[in-house]
Every structure is written in structure tokens, then in C-alpha cells.
Amino acid sequence: MLFGMSWDLTNDWTFAWSIIPMLLIGMKITIIATIFGFLIAMTLGLVFALARSAPTRFISWPVGFVIEFVRDTPLLIQLFFIFYVLPSSTGITLPALEAGILALGVQYSAYCSEVYRAGLQAVPNGQWEAARALNLSTWQTYRDIVIPQAIPRIIPALGNYLVSIIKDTPILSAITVMEVLHVANIIGDRTYRYMVPITMVGILFLILTLISAGFVKFIEKRLPRAGIAVK
Template sequence: MLFGIEWNTANDWVFAWSILPILLRGLIVTVQATLLGFVVGAVLGLILAALKSARLKLIAWPAAVFTEFLRDTPLLVQLFFLYYVLPEYGLVLPAFLTGALALGVQYSAYMSEVYRAGLESITHGQTEAARALDISPLRTFAVIILPQAIPRIIPALGNYLVSIMKDVPVLSVVSVLEMLNVARIIGDRTFNYMVPLTLVGLLYLIMTLLAAFLVRHLDEKLPKQGIPLR
């Protein structure tokens, strides 16, 4: 019995072992899309957070509007826009890259709020002290403020990493052969959906637990007072 589902015959187990290598190829695509989407989201989210915190409203307002637009539109709509609309303007991207970018852009809006909360948790006096020492705003942000904020937001960023991983199956609508799409194709060809979908659920559970463990370990290891820069 697996996930409360009883596999009655030895053929189910033989079938499971035979399709496992194919599912693992889909698993690699899932992991790659997750990591690339997370990196895009983390970098773009940091940029949006920095822009929204700018003193000039001419900079802060467009960033805030763009962030709100991303948060209020579905991932599927953004994915279709990148995959079907951009080629009409001469920008054609592979399906995998388009999907990873869509994930990253969508989650950058949420990550920007995480960054904002982390940055605002740093006392304003440190910024004032850096200004008194004639340290440039960019260097103050990169060397003083950001290294202190990152350890405080690791758990929240880790949650979004897991969320991105679980949203990767959406990319199947643009023909990305991630793990769930591979399982669906196997089910279509063999008329046996229970075994491949059960294996996908088990692999997702393992990945989620592993990601949560790594995030928790990183959170415990990073110094709460900030990342030392040498």
C-alpha cells in the first residue's frame, strides 16, 4: 500500500520500476525549472523591493504597480502571455525557459514583500550612521543592510522555493516535459494512471521534505546578526 492505495498485483510493482527512470528524467526537468525560477524570482524580487523603497515616487510607484499587477494576475495568464504573445513581437523563447521565467516573474512579486519586510527590520540608525560616514547608498544597501536582512528572511524564501516546485506542473500546458506531464503521457499510453501518478506524488513528497530540511539547516547555520563579508 502506498499513499493509502493498495497495489494488488506484482505487475504494478514491475510497471513502477520500469517507468521510474523515465519519471526521473522528468524529475530533473522539474528541479531545473524550480531552481531557475527561484533564482529569477529572488533576484527580480530584490530589485523590486529596492525600487519600491526608493525615496523618489517616480521610481517607487511604477515598481509598486508592477508588483501588484504580478500578484493579482494568475500564473497561467502570465505563462500564456510569455509563450504566445511575445513571439508576435519577435521574442521567441524555448518552452522550458519561458516556463521558468514565468515562475520567477510571478514569485518575484511575493519575494519582494519578503525582502521589504526584512529590510525594514534593520534599524534606520544604521543607514544614518553610514550616511554620516559618507558611505554611498548603494554600498550601504549591499554591504550593511542586505547581509543583515537575508538571515531573517531565509524561512520565508524557503517556503516560496517549495511553492515554486509545486507549481512547476503548470508548465505542462506549454509542452514542458516535467515530471507530472511525463506521468500523464505514460498513463495515456498504458491506460494505467494510478502507478505513475502515485510515484509522482511520492517523489514530490521526498523533494518537499528535502527542501524543507535544507532551508531549516541553512536558517540554523546563518548568523542572525548578519552574513559577515570579508
């Protein structure tokens, strides 16, 4: 029994080393989807937050409805809508990876918008009054005073959503995106050995999330708590 167990472990290690190149190709797709999805989420989330904070209800109310709608509908439905429904209804066809990136970005932009809005509201009212006293426009106030002070406050929350996006990328396999978990499933289907590839995917995700969390903490420590100085 002991020798049999040793042989199985040796065989598993050999199998694990042989599939690493394929898993790394899938991990590359996972990282690409995460980075670009997060960039869309941060950019669109800021736009949503500024629009929702607008004093005009004709702007803030429709944007608020869009944010709530996106937050309250599953990511998988949004993914299917972008990839399957959008081409048939509008003629706009996106490749699977681009559709997945867009779905991740739109979904998490709704969450990021609330993070931005909380950060903007945390800036003391005295800063707004000082901006009015200097006769700064609304755009200048946001750009030079409010947003630089809000950024250090929201970095931890944005970092949490970065990790969440990483963990949500496997859902893109539903539209045949060859991310790392999809690759592991294909390996398992072809070899009838699932434990090794799935375990390795779990380890790769753990490493990726730990690196991302460490990067966020590094940025958080580097930024001054009082805000970013704008020249």
C-alpha cells in the same frame, strides 16, 4: 481473491520499476525549472524591493504597480502570454522550458520582493544613521550593512516560496514542458494505468519538497541571527 490481489500488487511493482527512468527524466526538468525559476525570482525580487524602497515616487510607484499586477494575475495567464502572445506581438520566441522558467521567476519575484522589503525595513534605523555618519553611499549601505542583516530574517519566507515553486512546476505542462507530472500523464494515456505513475509523482514531489525544506532549515541555522559579516 487473496492470490488475485497478490498478483495485482506484484504487477504494479513491476510496472512502477519500469517507469522510474522516464519519471526521473521528467523530475530532472522539474528540478531545472525550480532552480532557475527561483534564481530569477530572488534576483528580480531584490531589484523590485530596492526600487520600490526608492525615495523617488517616479520609481517606487511604477514598480509597486508592476509588483501588484504580477501578484494579482494568475501564473497560467502569464505563462500563456510569454509563450504565445510575446512571439506574435514582439517576435521574441522562447522554447517551452525557458518560457516556463521565466514565468515562474517573474511570478514569484513579486512575492519575493515583498519578503525582501519586509527584511530591509526590519533593519534598525540606527544602522542607517551609522552608515550616514560614516559617509557611506546608498549602494554601500545596502551592500555592506542593510542587506547582510536582512538576509537571515528572510530565509524562512524565501524557503516557503521555493517549496511553492516546486509545487507549481506542473502548470508548465500547459505549454508542453515535459516535467514529471506531464510524463506521468503520458504514461497513463499510453498504458491506461494512472494510479501508479500519479502516486509515484506525488511521492517524488514529497521527497523533493522535504529535501528543499531541510536545506532551507540548514541554511537558517548556519547563518548568524545578527547578520552576515561583510569584509
